Amino acid sequence: MELSNLVPIPVLLPLLAAGITLALARHPAWQRVVSGTTLGIVAVLALILCLAADAQGPIVLWVGAWPEGLGIVLVADRLSSLLVLVSSIVTAIVVIFPSRRDIADSADGAPVSVFHPTFLVLTAGVANAFLAGDLFNLFVGFEMLLFSSYVLIMLGATKERVRAGSTYVVVSVISSTLFLLALALVYGATGTVSFAQLPERFAALDPGLQLTIQLLLLVVFGIKAAVFPLQAWLPDSYPTAPASVTAVFAGLLTKVGVYAIIRLQTLLFPESPLTELLLVVAILTLVLGILGALAQGEIKRLLSFTLVSHIGYMLLGVALGTEQGIAGAIFYIVHHILVQTALFIVVGLIERVGGSTSLARLGGLASVPLLAALYLVPALNLGGIPPFSGFLGKVALLDAALAVPSPLSIAAVVAGVATSVLTLIAVIRVWQRAFWQDRGEDDDRVHSLRVLPRIWVVAASALVGITVSLTVLAGPLSEFAQRASVDIEGGAYGVAVEEAMP
Amino acid sequence: MTPSLALAVAGGVLIAAGTYLLLERSLMRILAGVMLAGNGVNLLFLVAAGPAGLGPIVGTPEDEISDPLPQAMVLTAIVISLATSAFLLAMSYRSFQLEGHDEVADDVEDAIVRRRAEADLSSEAYVELTPEEQPDTESGGRGERAGG
Numbered sequence: 001m002e003l004s005n006l007v008p009i010p011v012l013l014p015l016l017a018a019g020i021t022l023a024l025a026r027h028p029a030w031q032r033v034v035s036g037t038t039l040g041i042v043a044v045l046a047l048i049l050c051l052a053a054d055a056q057g058p059i060v061l062w063v064g065a066w067p068e069g070l071g072i073v074l075v076a077d078r079l080s081s082l083l084v085l086v087s088s089i090v091t092a093i094v095v096i097f098p099s100r101r102d103i104a105d106s107a108d109g110a111p112v113s114v115f116h117p118t119f120l121v122l123t124a125g126v127a128n129a130f131l132a133g134d135l136f137n138l139f140v141g142f143e144m145l146l147f148s149s150y151v152l153i154m155l156g157a158t159k160e161r162v163r164a165g166s167t168y169v170v171v172s173v174i175s176s177t178l179f180l181l182a183l184a185l186v187y188g189a190t191g192t193v194s195f196a197q198l199p200e201r202f203a204a205l206d207p208g209l210q211l212t213i214q215l216l217l218l219v220v221f222g223i224k225a226a227v228f229p230l231q232a233w234l235p236d237s238y239p240t241a242p243a244s245v246t247a248v249f250a251g252l253l254t255k256v257g258v259y260a261i262i263r264l265q266t267l268l269f270p271e272s273p274l275t276e277l278l279l280v281v282a283i284l285t286l287v288l289g290i291l292g293a294l295a296q297g298e299i300k301r302l303l304s305f306t307l308v309s310h311i312g313y314m315l316l317g318v319a320l321g322t323e324q325g326i327a328g329a330i331f332y333i334v335h336h337i338l339v340q341t342a343l344f345i346v347v348g349l350i351e352r353v354g355g356s357t358s359l360a361r362l363g364g365l366a367s368v369p370l371l372a373a374l375y376l377v378p379a380l381n382l383g384g385i386p387p388f389s390g391f392l393g394k395v396a397l398l399d400a401a402l403a404v405p406s407p408l409s410i411a412a413v414v415a416g417v418a419t420s421v422l423t424l425i426a427v428i429r430v431w432q433r434a435f436w437q438d439r440g441e442d443d444d445r446v447h448s449l450r451v452l453p454r455i456w457v458v459a460a461s462a463l464v465g466i467t468v469s470l471t472v473l474a475g476p477l478s479e480f481a482q483r484a485s486v487d488i489e490g491g492a493y494g495v496a497v498e499e500a501m502p
Numbered sequence: 503m504t505p506s507l508a509l510a511v512a513g514g515v516l517i518a519a520g521t522y523l524l525l526e527r528s529l530m531r532i533l534a535g536v537m538l539a540g541n542g543v544n545l546l547f548l549v550a551a552g553p554a555g556l557g558p559i560v561g562t563p564e565d566e567i568s569d570p571l572p573q574a575m576v577l578t579a580i581v582i583s584l585a586t587s588a589f590l591l592a593m594s595y596r597s598f599q600l601e602g603h604d605e606v607a608d609d610v611e612d613a614i615v616r617r618r619a620e621a622d623l624s625s626e627a628y629v630e631l632t633p634e635e636q637p638d639t640e641s642g643g644r645g646e647r648a649g650g
Contacts, residue, residue: 070571136575143582150589159600166529166593166606173536173586174524180543180579181517187572188505188550236609301611 003052004061004500007074010042010049010084010127018120025113032095035116039092039123046085053081054480057492060133060500069194069501073133077493078484079330080130083259086334087130087252089466090341091123096459097244097345114151122148122248129256133497135186135193138260139179142224146172149253152245153237160240168237175223182216189213196497198268214269221264225257227315228285231308235292238307239300239357243348246300250307251341255333258314265318266326266488278319279408283415286312290422299347299357299430303340306382306423310336313419316412317397324400327485331478332393335381335470339390342378342463349460350375350434353447359430363439368447370457372435374464379431381467383424389470394420396478505549513549516542529594529604533587540583547572547579 017038021031053059058077065071076084098115125144132138150172154165187193189209190201202210219230226234234254238246265273289309296302314336317329347357353371354362366372381388398416401409449457470477487493520539523531556568594604601607 136578140578147585147589154593157596157600160610162593162597162600163607164609166597167609169590169593170524170529170532170606173590176582176586177520177536177539177543180540181546183575184543184546184550184572187547187575236612239611295615296611297614298611 003056004059006045006049006052007059007061007076007131008063009045010088011074011124011131013038013042013045014120014124014127018117018124021116021120022114028113031113031116032098035095035120036092038120039088039095042123042127043085043088043092046081046088049076050078050081050085053078054483058487058496060496062500062502065502067502069197072137073194073196073497073500074131074137075133075195075493075497076131077496078480078487079259079262082330082334082480082484083130083255084127086337087126087255088123090251090337090463091119091126091248093459093463094244094248094341094345095119096455097247097348098242112155115155118148118151119248121145122152126252126256130259133195135183135195135198139176139183142179142256143176145253145256146176149249153241153249155242155245164237164240167233171223171233175220178216178223179220182213182220185213185216194497195263195267196494199270199494202268203271210269210272214264214272214274217264217268218261218274221257221260222281223257225254225261225311225315226308227281227311228288228308231285231289231311234308235301235304238304239298243344243351247341247344247348250304250344251337254307254311255314255337258311258318258329258333261315262318262326262329262488265321267493270489273319273321275319275321275404275406276408278315279412282312282315282319283408283412284312285309285315286412286415286419290419290426293426294422294429297359299350299359299362299434300344302426302430303343303347306426307340309419309423310340310382313394313397313416316416317400319412320400320404320409322400322404323482323485323489324403325397326488327478327481328393328397328400330481330484331389331396331474334477334481335389335393335467338463338467338470339378339381342460342467343375343382345460345463346371346374346378349452349456352452353449354434359433362434363437364435365447366435368449370449370461374460375435376431377464378467379427380424383427384420385424387471389467389474392471392474392478505552506554509545509549509554513542513545516545527605529590529597529606532606533590533594536590537583537587540579540586544576544579544583547576 017034021034024030024034049059053076058075059081061074062069063072063074095116098112098119122145125141125146125148128144129138129141132141150165150169153168154161183193186198189205190198192198192201202213223230238249241249286309289305289312293302293305293309296305314329314332317325317332319325349371350362350365351357353368354365356362381390384390384394394416398413401413401416517539520535520537520542523535523538526532526535551569551572556562557566559567559570597604
């Protein structure tokens with residue numbers, strides 16, 4: 001069997017499973033088995049793709065083999081196959097968590113049977129966005145994941161969720177409209193939307209038009225990635241969703257935006273890095289995001305703000321436009337997907353054990369040592385304490401910034417270090433308040449992990465374990481990121497797509 | 503290629519009107535805005551498809567047919583905007599069911615943070631919590647929210 005036939009599987013298999021789980025709507029246990037198995041298989045296939053892409057360069061599939069590059073092309077190069085791998089690992093673990101109570105929260109009669117089908121379509125959309133070889137297919141991938149996310153963020157349609165969801169849906173719809181507008185411009189100006197052909201044709205355009213298209217696409221992807229000043233929707237909308245949903249959103253959806261920015265900056269407009277603009281945006285995202293986090297009294301919101309802030313690190317790497325910078329950004333994306341998801345999952349456990357996620361109401365959770373460890377390890381990792389991967393990723397990025405001597409990149413290094421310290425302060429405040437402070441006298445709740453299904457604790461521990469293992473895997477992973485970045489800078493993508501054209 | 507000016511102008515007007523409606527708080531008006539802007543963008547795809555008056559793809563010599571690819575893209579976009587409209591309608595109706603209106607409200611936690619700032623209190627994450635002063639001075643309106 002041709003290896004390239006594996007490329008569409010991460011998109012097709014979850015879609016197929018979505019149909020099956022929809023048919024099994026009355027059997028929640030079976031639904032969970034089907035989606036768990038599917039995502040597990042996808043993770044294994046993604047690993048194979050990843051190793052193959054590393055060994056023999058980008059794997060390209062022209063779907064339907066239409067002549068002259070008319071059809072849809074799917075490409076798994078090092079970067080996209082790595083991201084498909086990480087996202088399928090995360091989704092395969094998170095899908096264990098949803099139960100009737102978690103999803104429905106207080107909503108009676110919530111249609112929880114739609115969770116699994118929607119979640120599977122979401123993963124298919126994420127995979128499609130990563131593998132897409134043209135702008136229009138990227139748009140379709142975005143729409144798939146957005147529509148599922150609309151449903152997931154409003155599961156149960158309680159008052160809070162409809163309010164929070166409204167903001168999210170309206171902002172996303174606007175960004176989709178802008179994306180379509182950009183597509184019309186791109187096609188009108190160049191006559192193609194393929195990633196492989198666009199760089200050459202863009203280069204032939206009037207510089208003003210080039211810049212217009214680039215900035216328009218940057219705005220679109222910037223909304224998805226939640227970079228300043230397009231980030232305000234995120235902390236408003238994420239925290240009200242069910243814990244498992246927030247975890248996946250926080251881990252994956254913003255990274256799809258960052259991925260699109262990387263492709264845009266390196267593949268489509270390699271000649272116009274916009275370093276100053278992006279560095280300023282990255283610095284502002286870093287600093288303002290984390291200052292927002294410090295003001296929050298609710299753990300999920302606090303983490304949402306740190307999420308916004310840390311997008312700044314990835315943007316910093318992209319902004320530099322150097323091989324080292326891109327490699328650092330790729331490493332940081334992998335680290336951040338895993339750590340942020342783990343933290344949100346653990347906060348879900350804290351909510352169940354402690355009865356709240358508000359710092360004013362939590363306390364004394366240190367009496368549950370395992371939960372404390374599960375929180376503390378990823379929290380320190382996020383803050384960038386050695387030897388965790390957060391530290392390694394930040395050092396790689398700051399190193400890359402120092403290699404480009406300019407006042408702005410020095411400022412970025414300062415902002416990066418300050419953000420790291422402030423992140424640590426924010427997460428340690430949570431640690432101190434939720435785990436160590438005395439509880440109110442009228443609070444006679446007994447904290448125990450017994451209220452949780454055992455498989456939750458196992459799955460959360462596994463996820464935290466993976467984040468820790470990144471420390472050990474950091475060597476191979478950063479070498480892989482380096483090779484991916486060399487690929488990107490060397491233009492292997494376009495060459496492979498042209499060669500595979502039927 | 504000479505695109506049709508009428509299409510470009512019509513697209514621009516639709517997008518401008520849509521943008522104006524998007525700035526409203528009511529979800530129904532936002533929906534109308536999204537549909538207008540979406541259709542405006544679809545017209546721009548027709549502009550990108552080249553001059554008017556060319557034949558369809560079947561039964562015409564190859565150099566006289568109009569470009570089918572933008573039409574395929576517009577079809578996809580139309581399907582997606584149908585789904586968007588349906589979802590926004592449902593959302594707006596649900597909001598009306600719950601609140602009696604369909605206006606997008608401010609974020610609750612934002613309001614708490616803002617109220618604390620106006621009252622010149624320190625951030626909730628930083629308050630040294632002692633049990634006896636917990637209920638009123640510290641909650642910054644949180645109790646109100648729990649009650650409602």
